[in-house]
Amino acid sequence: MGVKENKALIRNLYEIMNRGDMETAFKFYDPGFIEHLTTGDMTLEQARQLHARTDVGVVSVTLDHIIAEGDEVAVIVTWRMIQKATGKKHDMTNAHIIKISKGKLTEAWSVIDVRTAQLSKPHMD
Amino acid sequence: MSTKENKALVRHVVEFWNRRDMDAFFALCSPEYVEHLPTGDVSLAQLKKYAHTFFTAFPDISITVKDMVAEGDKVAVLVNWKATHQGEYMGIPPTGKKIDITVAMIIKIKDGKWVEFWNVTDIRLTQQLGAVPK
Numbered sequence: 001m002g003v004k005e006n007k008a009l010i011r012n013l014y015e016i017m018n019r020g021d022m023e024t025a026f027k028f029y030d031p032g033f034i035e036h037l038t039t040g041d042m043t044l045e046q047a048r049q050l051h052a053r054t055d056v057g058v059v060s061v062t063l064d065h066i067i068a069e070g071d072e073v074a075v076i077v078t079w080r081m082i083q084k085a086t087g088k089k090h091d092m093t094n095a096h097i098i099k100i101s102k103g104k105l106t107e108a109w110s111v112i113d114v115r116t117a118q119l120s121k122p123h124m125d
Numbered sequence: 126m127s128t129k130e131n132k133a134l135v136r137h138v139v140e141f142w143n144r145r146d147m148d149a150f151f152a153l154c155s156p157e158y159v160e161h162l163p164t165g166d167v168s169l170a171q172l173k174k175y176a177h178t179f180f181t182a183f184p185d186i187s188i189t190v191k192d193m194v195a196e197g198d199k200v201a202v203l204v205n206w207k208a209t210h211q212g213e214y215m216g217i218p219p220t221g222k223k224i225d226i227t228v229a230m231i232i233k234i235k236d237g238k239w240v241e242f243w244n245v246t247d248i249r250l251t252q253q254l255g256a257v258p259k
Contacts, residue, residue, distance in 0.1 A: 003196070038248070069128065111228065114250050117252075
């Protein structure tokens with residue numbers, strides 16, 4: 001796949017996430033996908049568990065920037081989140097460099113917004 | 126400029142930051158340069174005033190490029206910051222703590238000058254400083 005196709009894939013992924021259809025979104029990922037968070041690596045299965053257990057809901061997902069070169073796509077994405085317990089809304093803007101192979105996301109390096117500390121901590125264990 | 130040249134320009138700026146040669150960096154910023162930070166936009170004039178505060182907060186900061194993705198007039202960069210927190214930063218008084226974080230940046234370049242900048246700062250900053258920036 002070329003740079004144009006990789007960008008189209010990522011745009012499609014975030015449109016699906018914005019609709020809240022995470023089950024379809026997870027199909028974009030290779031089963032061996034690893035996200036290299038600055039706090040440690042997370043597998044696709046761990047990402048699924050995190051999504052299922054989080055006490056924070058997603059209101060909207062906005063793709064702010066997308067830049068592609070070779071097999072990598074860099075994005076900045078703003079998530080509008082709501083704390084389910086309090087109804088309080090927060091924005092978090094995350095950055096990712098995503099590696100794509102044969103139409104699937106295989107690896108990502110991510111920076112999670114320092115403002116996320118205002119939200120409740122996600123359950124990673 | 127090509128994406129290769131734009132990436133080289135970003136590496137030069139990181140070298141300037143590591144040498145604390147902010148005048149060399151500012152010379153590569155266009156007069157209309159804007160940093161779009163989560164806390165609001167910062168103009169070049171504001172940045173020139175703020176830079177001293179930043180390097181007072183982290184006088185020993187060392188910045189290393191981890192990855193770059195470039196397309197058209199933009200370069201996305203992941204950099205590592207290693208520093209000791211020795212001055213007030215975003216409302217947090219000096220803690221003397223070591224930080225080791227990743228910062229993501231996107232830079233828009235026009236005619237060899239930085240014109241716009243967006244960044245995402247690592248959540249580990251709060252964990253390592255033990256406080257939430259304001």
